[in-house]
Amino acid sequence: MLTAESRRRDFPTLEGKSYLNTAAEGVPPLAVGEALQQYFRDKQLGMDGRIPHAAQWEAAKALTAEFFELTPAEIGICSCSSEAYNLAALALQLKPGDEVVVTDLDFPASSTPWLQPSCPATTRVWRHRNGALRIEDLVPLLSAKTRLVTVSLVSFYSGFQVALPPIVEAVRKHSPALLAVDVTQALGRVPLDLAGADLIVSSTHKWILASHGGGLVGVPKERAAEWTAPAGGWFNLEDAFGPSSFETVKSKPGAASFMVGMPNYPALYAIRAALEYIRGVGVAKIDAHARPLIEHCLAELKKLPVELLTPNEPESVAGILVFKHPKAAALQARLHAANIHVMNPAGRIRVAIHGYNTAGDIEKLLKELKAALAAVG
Structure with a gap:
């Protein structure tokens, strides 16, 4: 991932391509494809396949716990971040007057x-x-009525990375609220320090380079009571098939309550393989490799006739740079024709730089972007 040799070996589809769109879709290493093939072989065992399935599930939870600096018992894995937040809303049981x-x-x-x-x-x-x-x-938004503050560690919209400790301090000082942190655009790209977060959520198909179909959830044990989702299901219940199952149900506490049904085992195989790959490379090494590329790209974008949405604060930037232009669609089309892959969400051009990107990718982007800007006027 960090050398020409490992890039060719692990990401053969990137050969000749400047892929700068990981904030939307990560490109998985071949190890993830091998894990999905292993799922199929295990699934062919029928009911006996549930034994290796369960082992992958436990391994995925353990790896997620390492990245979140929690224990495996404090990790749940559902189908996506949207499901996680909807279950979180059930858990909070908000009332009129809450904020x-x-x-x-x-x-x-x-x-x-x-x-x-x-x-x-x-x-x-x-x-x-x-x-x-x-x-x-x-601070002016916080009060005794505030039940929840939810924030993304890195914004998909502007690429801004919040400093979490001041947010934790403000929330604790001015309200009784819980703090939920979405790390989708950070996990696998930058080192994490999530101390003080009461709920941690991430998708799996972006920077950790896994598949769709996963939602990683972290609930510190001291917050398990607040984040116990009263949802129907069976994996999430204490005794789904007991003698009183048609009279009363009880959710497992905390993160386990977010796993409402049969796990998405194919995604779990992919998550396990992807997190093992990221851990093997090292997030600190990924950041050390990609950060100079980000800083150089940001400095050069400032010289161009575009409207930067990413703050001009290199210390607050992770892997995403975003700018606006009246002819963003035409710019993206010209870049794509040059085999440069960026995102154009609603008039914005978003550039995402990961560990498999190179200085050559950035120079090619800047060269072709300058030519495209000159062409579209």
């Missing part, structure tokens, strides 16, 4: 459960300034 704080830099998965008409709480929005969230704008 939830979301940010306008968050992905819809973490903000929309609290905006549905069925949610009785009042939602307050922590709004960004020039692509960045400021603590002084959060």
Whole structure:
């Protein structure tokens, strides 16, 4: 991943391609494909296949626990981050008068459960300034009524990386709220320090380079009671088939309550393989490799006739750079024609730089982007 040889070996489809779209879809290493093939072989065993399936499930939870700095018992794995947040909404059991704080830099998965008409709480929005969230704008939103503050460690929209300790301090000082942190755009790309987070959520098909169909959930044991989802199911229940199963049910506490049904075993095989791969390379090494590329790209983008949405603060940038241009669609089309893959969500160009990217990818992007800007006027 960090050398030309390992890139060719582990990511053969990247040969000749400048893939800068990991914030939308990660490119899995071949080890993930091998894990999915192993799932198929195990599935062919029928019921006996559940034994290796369960081993993969436990391994995936243990690896996730390492990255979240929790224990395997504090990890749940559901189908996606959207499911995780909807189950979190069930767990909170909000009432009229309660308040939830979301940010306008968050992905819809973490903000929309609290905006549905069925949610009785009042939602307050922590709004960004020039692509960045400021603590002084959060504090006035906090009160004794605040039940939840939810934030993305790295914004999909602007690429801004929050400093978590000041948020934890503000939330604890000014409210009794729980703090939920979405690490989808950070996990596998930057080292994590999640001390103080009461709920941790991540998708699996982006920076950790696994498959779709996974939602990683971390609930510290001291917060298990607050984050126990009263959902129907069976994997999440204490005794789903007991003598009183048609009279009363009880959810397992904390993270286990987020695993409501039969696990998505193919995704678990992929998650296990991907996290093992990322761990083998080392997140610190990935960050040390990619950060200079990010900083160079940011410095060069500042010289171009585009509107930067990413704050000009290199210490607050992880793997994503975003800018606007009136002809963003035409720019993306020209870049794609040059085999440069970026994202164009709603008039924005988003560049995502991971450990499999090279200095050559960035130079090619900048060269072709300058030519495209000149061409579209």
